[in-house]
Amino acid sequence: MFGSKFKAAGALARARGAGASDRPGGGGGLKGFQILAAGFSIAAALLMAISIAVERTVEDVVKRQAIADSERWASHMARKVPDLERLIATGLPDAAQEEALRDTRSVGSIFRFSLYDSDGRLVLVSDDSPVGGAGSGAPEIDAEAAAVARTGRSTAGVDDGTGRTDRPDLHAEAYVPIRDGTGAIRGVAEVYVDVTATRAFFTASFRSFGLILSAACLLMVSLPASAYVLQRRMALKAQESVEFLARHDSLTGLLNRAEFTARAERDGRCTLHALAFVDVDHFKQVNDTHGHRTGDALLTHIAHILQSEAGPEDLVARFGGDEFVLGIRNPSEDAAIEHVNAVVRRCAEPFRLDGKRINSTVSIGLARVDCAQSLDRTLSQADAALYHAKAAGRSDLAVYGSEMGERMAARRALEARVRAALERKEFEIHYQPLVDGVTHGIVGYEALLRLRSDAGDPIPPAIFIPVAEELGLISEIGAWVLRTATAAFAAIEDGCTLSVNLSAVQFEDGALVPTVRAALHESGLPAQRLELEITESLLLGDSRSVEMQIDALKEMGVGIAMDDFGTGFSSLSYLWKYGFDRIKIDRSFVGALDENPERARDIIETTVLLGQRLGMKITAEGVETAEQSALLTQLGCDVLQGYLYGRPGPIADFHRRDFGT
Template structure:
């Protein structure tokens, strides 16, 4: 604590410990600048920190009139957070905290959010960032080639040898791709057995030559654990023009599908006439509109389970489309179309209202969780709609949990903040879904009123097999606990995974180990202890 003239008044033992000072190196009345001179002279701060810039940091913090944390690196590699709070009578209180471990955990989580856990390649999020940078840096006469790569005959490996062998094969493919691409190229994994290569080229022929080289490299036999495996690869190519990275990826994907249709093991370049898929998409959009009008949607529910008691504490509401001819249409097919066309707004409202109607029939301690899209949150009447749905069904707002992803938070508008705060003030719980898979999950935890973190299933797959997987889970759970947020782990499919996340301190789980998503009519069976009848999800 310092007085208005900057004289030291009070300090504690922890301050001495953080900076490695002896008790006689500080005294009452010592100027703050003298303390900084002592610390710099002793080499406590990392190179680059001077008495002047340290003093200036304190001055700016106090002038701003609010407590602001400043991160400062120490010479021994530790990171200290310094917070300065002005006192009403003059002077200020300086608080120092060693945040080294927390910062390392945050950096690791951020890294994992941008890299594929299996291959350590950049993931979809990082790919868009890298692609945008490459487009901006293209030199005269250069174009950006985007190659979408999809493995042929990979599924038989998974089915015949097991997922562990399949994972090892994917790692080997990733290594081969990295060895055979040019130095400036970027290899990323989009998920499953799909990869993408970004590379600045001068001609289409350069891109086609690269595609042939990669097909040859990946198609060579693999010897893994005594088994000889042979796969192939198909490639779709798109070249930069007027579109952005997303458009290039879409075009390359269309070309990839044409390549597979032509017999696999080849490459195809995107052409404007490759619009069959687009026409099919328009058909699906029309049918989606009809489905909303004709009541073809229903809500399936997947239990959220308390890891300690194994009791159902909530149910996530999931939209399912029962097409009169196609049967159950995968959400992976219709949700993106609903998002792009704005149909997600009426669909999302229908799901939320139906979830409230169903919740009214179920035990009062069971919550319902409903996903919210960015389009929904942008509606000025969204909060009013939520409150009315609860009131119409006499459902306690505390039983409703709204799940949002970082795509909602990227806008970070005052309107979004106001809506979230208003809903939370009414009793509704707010959860961050798919934590760690987006742009900067950690920063949002301090900006938005979250009650729960849902840890994405991608972090769970290797838990119990690789120590670093458990370390990531542990870091996220610790972050949630420090912020007083419930942590739920998605994608629990084995008893080993359940025990592992329970040991790490997670609160809840969700996954096939307990139940697949099932129709509302089967939920009563779950409460009665019977095995649920699940349908294709």
């Protein structure tokens, strides 16, 4: 209709224009003005109609786009979040669900969401704490959510967020049903979609079309088709993004575990000749020291190295956390080893982020693929080789051998034993007496952690304590030791001191000082009767955090001792900077008194003199003979400790006993 009018007006203008030119001085000017005015009126009406049509069409397209994005997001979220039905029922996500929700929140243009149960009650908001709680009562039913849950039909509305800091300028709020694998509705998601760019895009596009339509009047019929094509294009783009995230790691862009396994199985396990299990050394320390942003940058950096070193047919995946897997198709074992060694070397090179130098390394376990065994079995073998590489000192490659499987099984059993002992409180504390260097009377005890196997055999602390540290359990175990030992000593009225060893890991989470303060408060043990022993390795990083924690402990009145002095990276600056109350001479120097008496004596005497000048007490460890005891007393050691005075055991074995002569 608009097209025929426009053509008629144009023909009339041409006809009247021709007649006026044939008649000089005629009324062509007025008629021309009338025709022009009529043309402008028609154009204005057409533009107004097009403008209204554009606004309505854009509004409808934006809503449909928001619903489509929201439904795809809800489907993606239902697949990614484990045990979603329980989450909707309780509104209390566990750690795995929280991580999955964080990953899904930023998909596409989604910036916020709320979850409702099948009755329409609000149970969870993405940027808030769980809804409800003790005494809060059940949330009110949201009518719109309840309607969607009842009918299964999605709805959407567009809101103006101008002036709000927590909203984009224009956003849609869509209510979409959440369905399980059978299609049943389990809940409703209220999804907030940023449609600012979408609306701007469609508005600009449609207005451009409108100008062309107003000039040519031929494109009116193409408007719905153009809208459909544009909507379809954006829908496909969003769908591609969701499908990519379903198969890839959102941080690094590498394959995820499921996709790696699917491709390896689809192509045939025998097309892969080796699997390399890659783990970042001390990744938790990087996160704790530099922050999670730096940790993410490190993971992305390592992913880039793996991709650049991988062959065109190789598979590279991030399995989660700081674990990567490389599927190698090169049939040459030597080539595979050289290939992986190149990864180790490159990952050991420092990289810079925001002017900071980040040092990190990786350990890699390599296992050859056996077509007769499952992919999971080969991954377990690569994991066993990885454990061997870490045990050998890290920043290294280990190739799987059958004996590694046995070591890995023993390691897993030890990990299980440590976890079970902590859960069932099966750790033991034995105490070794500390005697006065002159009178040989007991002046204190050192608390020593002990653990037995399921068969009742003792497990050496040098074996199970590093495992507890790697499992992230040492802080909890250390807190138990402090509570238990201080409670035991608070009941002893003879003034004996209690010495407790600290792991360097206990300084990392910042909870050490509150833990010590709580143990003293609960037990009633005076702080002056507690002495904490640390090793030199803790001080190598020259951490300001460690210094502050040591200062806080000393201000409480707790004594601080440097354990195993002389065996590590002994530095006089440590003694001066941290102001230790005691130096403990390592047992290796005491034992050397029998083998190389002159040299050992010189070292011990020098250490004693140094401690005396700095106002520090001296304890000698590992005293096993009367001759050693006499010499150490002569050299000026304040306190002696060793098997000569008793092996570690229950406190009752030593209480009120002395070794004076």
